[in-house]
Amino acid sequence: MKALKVETKVLYLFxxxxxxxxxxxxxxxxxxxxxxxxxxxxxxxxxxQGKTLLYNDEMATLEEMKTKDVIGSNLLSLFPSLTExxxxxxxxxxxEKPIINKSQTxxxxxxxxxxxxxxxxxxxxxxxxxxxxxxxxxxTKIKKLSDQIQQLQDQLIEPGGSTQKKRNQYSxxxxxxxxxxxxxxxxxxxxxxxxxxxxxxxxxxxxxxEIFAQSIHNESLRKNKPFIGQNCAAFPENLLEGIxxxxxxxxxxxxxxxxxxxxxxxGGTILLDEIDSMDQNLQAKLLRVLQxxxxxxxxxxxxxxxxxxxxxxxxxxxxxxxxxxxxxxxxYYRLSVLNIIIPPLRDREQDLDLLSDxxxxxxxxxxxxEVWMLSDGVKDIFHSYHWPGNVRELENIIEGAMNLIxxxxxxxxxxxxxxxxxxxxxxxxxxxxxxxxxGTENNVTTYSNSKQLDLNKALENYEKHLIVNAxxxxxxNISQAARMLNIKRQTLQYKxxxxxxxx
Numbered sequence: 001m002k003a004l005k006v007e008t009k010v011l012y013l014f015x016x017x018x019x020x021x022x023x024x025x026x027x028x029x030x031x032x033x034x035x036x037x038x039x040x041x042x043x044x045x046x047x048x049q050g051k052t053l054l055y056n057d058e059m060a061t062l063e064e065m066k067t068k069d070v071i072g073s074n075l076l077s078l079f080p081s082l083t084e085x086x087x088x089x090x091x092x093x094x095x096e097k098p099i100i101n102k103s104q105t106x107x108x109x110x111x112x113x114x115x116x117x118x119x120x121x122x123x124x125x126x127x128x129x130x131x132x133x134x135x136x137x138x139x140t141k142i143k144k145l146s147d148q149i150q151q152l153q154d155q156l157i158e159p160g161g162s163t164q165k166k167r168n169q170y171s172x173x174x175x176x177x178x179x180x181x182x183x184x185x186x187x188x189x190x191x192x193x194x195x196x197x198x199x200x201x202x203x204x205x206x207x208x209x210e211i212f213a214q215s216i217h218n219e220s221l222r223k224n225k226p227f228i229g230q231n232c233a234a235f236p237e238n239l240l241e242g243i244x245x246x247x248x249x250x251x252x253x254x255x256x257x258x259x260x261x262x263x264x265x266x267g268g269t270i271l272l273d274e275i276d277s278m279d280q281n282l283q284a285k286l287l288r289v290l291q292x293x294x295x296x297x298x299x300x301x302x303x304x305x306x307x308x309x310x311x312x313x314x315x316x317x318x319x320x321x322x323x324x325x326x327x328x329x330x331x332y333y334r335l336s337v338l339n340i341i342i343p344p345l346r347d348r349e350q351d352l353d354l355l356s357d358x359x360x361x362x363x364x365x366x367x368x369x370e371v372w373m374l375s376d377g378v379k380d381i382f383h384s385y386h387w388p389g390n391v392r393e394l395e396n397i398i399e400g401a402m403n404l405i406x407x408x409x410x411x412x413x414x415x416x417x418x419x420x421x422x423x424x425x426x427x428x429x430x431x432x433x434x435x436x437x438x439g440t441e442n443n444v445t446t447y448s449n450s451k452q453l454d455l456n457k458a459l460e461n462y463e464k465h466l467i468v469n470a471x472x473x474x475x476x477n478i479s480q481a482a483r484m485l486n487i488k489r490q491t492l493q494y495k496x497x498x499x500x501x502x503x
């Protein structure tokens with residue numbers, strides 16, 4: 001949108017497609033004010049002297065300040081912990097160069113620490129600088145969580161580099177299955193444990209990617225060195241960079257000398273989970289580290305040599321990642337020296353009974369119970385189900401069933417979650433009141449009468465089932481559930497509200 005001409009009462013606006021819109025100044029002010037005070041980001045505008053011209057409600061909430069106290073006041077008098085160098089607003093005002101998605105930590109007037117991610121721009125009128133605009137997002141809670149994770153990771157590493165407590169206990173013995181594709185994945189993983197090359201593991205959510213990664217580490221020559229896992233989707237780029245590469249005191253307000261996980265895992269293995277969630281800029285920095293075998297802390301000038309093996313995982317098909325440019329091609333080729341594809345549980349039908357017996361034994365020991373087997377009816381349900389949550393979902397289903405068993409020795413349909421039984425009776429031609437092979441009455445009460453269920457209702461019920469299952473398999477994380485369902489996050493939020501599935 002480009003302004004052509006300004007008169008006293010009317011503003012003429014030119015649009016790229018050629019149309020002209022006439023709008024009064026008062027109308028424009030109302031629209032801009034509505035936008036300003038409706039957006040979820042904080043907005044702060046200063047003039048060339050550093051005095052605040054504009055400060056929206058979201059920014060006031062973020063910084064726990066009162067708008068009337070901020071408007072007209074000098075920025076440094078409001079936030080004494082900031083300087084002309086550490087303030088993104090003042091730095092942009094001085095350099096006239098935009099800063100995009102920059103992390104900034106500072107103290108408000110009460111001494112409370114605030115961490116934001118800012119995009120800051122110089123402002124001009126008739127080619128003359130008139131101030132600077134900042135759009136800020138509050139990530140204080142995320143920053144605290146990041147610091148807690150760093151502290152926990154620090155506690156796992158002794159000064160000599162060995163782990164104080166071996167948290168990764170998985171080995172190849174935990175990989176249960178005999179299907180050909182699963183056996184092939186295990187075979188590649190065992191060979192990978194004999195080398196130090198990078199590994200890329202692809203598998204849907206719940207297939208056991210971390211178990212594969214830990215198994216490779218624990219059978220490698222690095223097994224006595226640290227194994228550190230990091231989910232790349234858990235933090236925004238600025239914080240994730242600090243977690244990976246560490247920080248140098250003074251690099252930003254509140255920054256301290258702290259090693260990143262590359263230094264902590266030196267000599268060992270790093271698992272980068274959901275590598276495709278990493279920002280492209282950070283992917284480029286990671287590629288440089290893999291090529292040159294050294295890191296540099298944020299704000300530091302010293303190159304630190306590292307020897308770390310990378311195992312990366314993704315729950316999306318690598319071909320799709322490359323087509324959608326979610327991962328850099330050069331980084332993909334660097335990571336996928338060895339490729340492991342873990343098949344989904346729906347393609348491992350011959351492993352279902354084996355896995356079920358394994359989990360029954362596991363929870364017998366955990367709950368001090370004596371369950372022997374699945375009923376024939378439950379086996380039919382399990383073998384007809386599509387298992388979008390894979391092995392993790394199977395484990396959760398069996399754990400839930402065994403919580404409902406008291407003195408019985410067999411898992412029956414009434415012990416299962418409703419949604420998996422509903423799926424079986426709704427989509428496999430079963431009528432209301434039909435009994436399973438074990439003689440028990442099915443517990444479907446909502447949709448079970450297929451004669452009264454029209455197609456739209458059936459599809460709606462199935463959609464609800466998939467959403468509930470995806471949310472359960474991802475600990476109610478909407479972003480991860482949306483990726484599992486291959487839909488946008490906003491679409492999933494809409495469907496959750498539509499079906500009244502909020503918890």
